[in-house]
Amino acid sequence: MAKKQLVTTIKVQVKGGQATPAPPVGTALGPHGVNIGQFVQQFNEQTRDMAGTTVPVVISVYNDRTFEFVVKSPPAPVLLKQAAGVAKGAGNPLKNKVGSVTDAQVEEIAKTKMEDLNAGSLEQAKKTIAGTARSMGITVVG
Known part of the structure; x- marks a missing residue:
């Protein structure tokens, strides 16, 4: 089985609890084959308490099209x-x-x-x- 390798790191700013598959999320994740709907659901769940506040997110995309993300504090x-x-x-x-x-x-x-x-x-x-x-x-x- 192939080893899980980091392909890229993506940084975007999204309003907490209000991410949608539209830009900037869709355009950032789409070319890497990441399940955008899954990211949007997980992100909105994790940032529900920051609703409406712009939050930077660092997304790590791996070669098997899985991802991990870290939510930073608002700018x-x-x-x-x-x-x-x-x-x-x-x-x-x-x-x-x-x-x-x-x-x-x-x-x-x-x-x-x-x-x-x-x-x-x-x-x-x-x-x-x-x-x-x-x-x-x-x-x-x-």
């Missing part, structure tokens, strides 16, 4: 927009401020993102998140 800009209650960041963040978040909210986002960030401590993670907020036109207060 920092998505979490910041939710915390600030804004639809999108500022077009020109130096001149326009679209909202604000508290230091406690930044810390909570940093804790959520900690395993996906390359920060050595929570303080460094908070600085990274605060920098992302600044570049989106979101002010960090308190």
Whole structure:
């Protein structure tokens, strides 16, 4: 019997609990012969509690057309927009401020993102998140 080998790794961002066989999932998995319906069902089941939040997924596809996937934490800009209650960041963040978040909210986002960030401590993670907020036109207060 042939040994199971990794063929490719695919990264996509999908709304939690709302994956469909349509793009971007279908176009990413289709060329590799993966059962798209099976992936969609498993993904939606696993991310039901994150409904509506964009979540990055890393899918490992093997030579026997099986797959495994890892759901990462939502991107920092998505979490910041939710915390600030804004639809999108500022077009020109130096001149326009679209909202604000508290230091406690930044810390909570940093804790959520900690395993996906390359920060050595929570303080460094908070600085990274605060920098992302600044570049989106979101002010960090308190």
